[in-house]
Amino acid sequence: MSDKKHIHLVDTTLRDGSHAVSHQYTTEQIAKIAAGLDEAGVEYIEVSHGDGLAGSSINYGYSVTSEEEMLKAANSVIKKGTLTVLLIPGIATQTDLEMAVKLGAKAVRVATHVTEADISEQHIGMAKRLGLKAFGFLMMSHMVSPEKVAEQAKLFESYGADIIYVADSAGAMLPEDAYNRVSAVVEAVNVPVGFHAHNNMTLATANSLAAIEAGATYIDGTCRGLGAGAGNTQIEALVGVLEKKGYHTGIDLYKVMDVAEDLVEPIMQRPQVVRNAPFMLGYAGAYSSFLLHTYRAAKKFDLDPRDILTELGNRRMVGGQEDMIIDVAYQLAKKRGV
Numbered sequence: 001m002s003d004k005k006h007i008h009l010v011d012t013t014l015r016d017g018s019h020a021v022s023h024q025y026t027t028e029q030i031a032k033i034a035a036g037l038d039e040a041g042v043e044y045i046e047v048s049h050g051d052g053l054a055g056s057s058i059n060y061g062y063s064v065t066s067e068e069e070m071l072k073a074a075n076s077v078i079k080k081g082t083l084t085v086l087l088i089p090g091i092a093t094q095t096d097l098e099m100a101v102k103l104g105a106k107a108v109r110v111a112t113h114v115t116e117a118d119i120s121e122q123h124i125g126m127a128k129r130l131g132l133k134a135f136g137f138l139m140m141s142h143m144v145s146p147e148k149v150a151e152q153a154k155l156f157e158s159y160g161a162d163i164i165y166v167a168d169s170a171g172a173m174l175p176e177d178a179y180n181r182v183s184a185v186v187e188a189v190n191v192p193v194g195f196h197a198h199n200n201m202t203l204a205t206a207n208s209l210a211a212i213e214a215g216a217t218y219i220d221g222t223c224r225g226l227g228a229g230a231g232n233t234q235i236e237a238l239v240g241v242l243e244k245k246g247y248h249t250g251i252d253l254y255k256v257m258d259v260a261e262d263l264v265e266p267i268m269q270r271p272q273v274v275r276n277a278p279f280m281l282g283y284a285g286a287y288s289s290f291l292l293h294t295y296r297a298a299k300k301f302d303l304d305p306r307d308i309l310t311e312l313g314n315r316r317m318v319g320g321q322e323d324m325i326i327d328v329a330y331q332l333a334k335k336r337g338v
């Protein structure tokens with residue numbers, strides 16, 4: 001056993017990455033990628049629609065593969081890792097979680113807006129009764145102070161969450177923002193703390209390192225950074241960076257690099273680079289999953305996506321308000337006489 005400090009990595013290529021492929025993963029792709037990640041030694045492999053269980057809908061975009069098929073495909077190949085699902089209260093129900101458990105899920109990440117942890121009590125309780133490892137996941141954590149994030153983390157802890165995540169859903173944090181929020185949570189709770197980054201301002205790896213510096217021991221990543229907006233922390237690079245920093249992840253660097261290059265890169269619809277609109281997500285503090293909805297609305301009303309994202313940031317719109325994007329675009333277009 002290594003005496004280096006262990007950092008647990010959660011791969012969310014098959015969940016957050018689903019946004020970047022418009023939820024079009026096939027069972028074959030899921031099985032191959034999950035098998036590769038498992039073989040590389042990734043501890044947690046998250047598989048769900050990009051918006052979590054039951055996210056496949058007109059509001060969030062339909063998946064090409066049903067949730068049951070996705071989970072079956074992943075579970076049939078995962079031998080050592082933990083099959084993990086994401087659940088947003090209000091989108092997924094108890095029945096969805098029971099289905100996921102039947103199909104092999106061993107952990108669930110219950111995600112709420114950063115000020116709404118109180119809606120998760122039943123879901124965390126249900127997860128524990130079903131024998132799952134329960135993560136509390138605070139989305140859009142940049143929108144409030146470190147003290148407020150800590151207060152909400154304590155709620156998650158009081159409901160029985162085993163791990164609590166600070167999520168920079170908009171990729172809006174600077175390293176000091178990540179450090180201050182994670183520190184506040186580490187001080188406030190007695191369970192491990194994790195960090196989920198988006199690379200909208202090119203800071204996903206830097207922010208993940210700042211989070212570790214502040215005491216986080218769970219970090220998210222995806223192969224090639226595939227994810228909503230400009231994507232997430234690039235897991236294969238993170239494994240190498242963490243090794244260099246003297247941490248232990250239990251992941252084979254070459255094997256995870258091969259999953260990224262041989263299995264994930266060929267199915268990417270566009271390079272996961274920080275183009276102007278994804279940068280604007282972080283700059284304006286808008287939710288990363290809004291990107292593709294915004295591109296579509298901009299095209300429809302002949303607008304610059306950056307203007308729509310700025311307005312979404314000004315209105316402090318949060319996950320779940322995807323249907324408002326078209327409305328905002330319509331209003332901007334009307335104002336300009338487009």
Ligand SMILES: CC[C@H](O)CC(=O)C(=O)O
Binds near residue numbers: 088111167170288
């Ligand atoms: C819809 C779930 C959400 O996208 C979770 C997440 O990855 C985030 O908040 O960044």
Ligand SMILES: [Mn+2]
Binds near residue numbers: 016169198228288
């Ligand atoms: Mn995300």
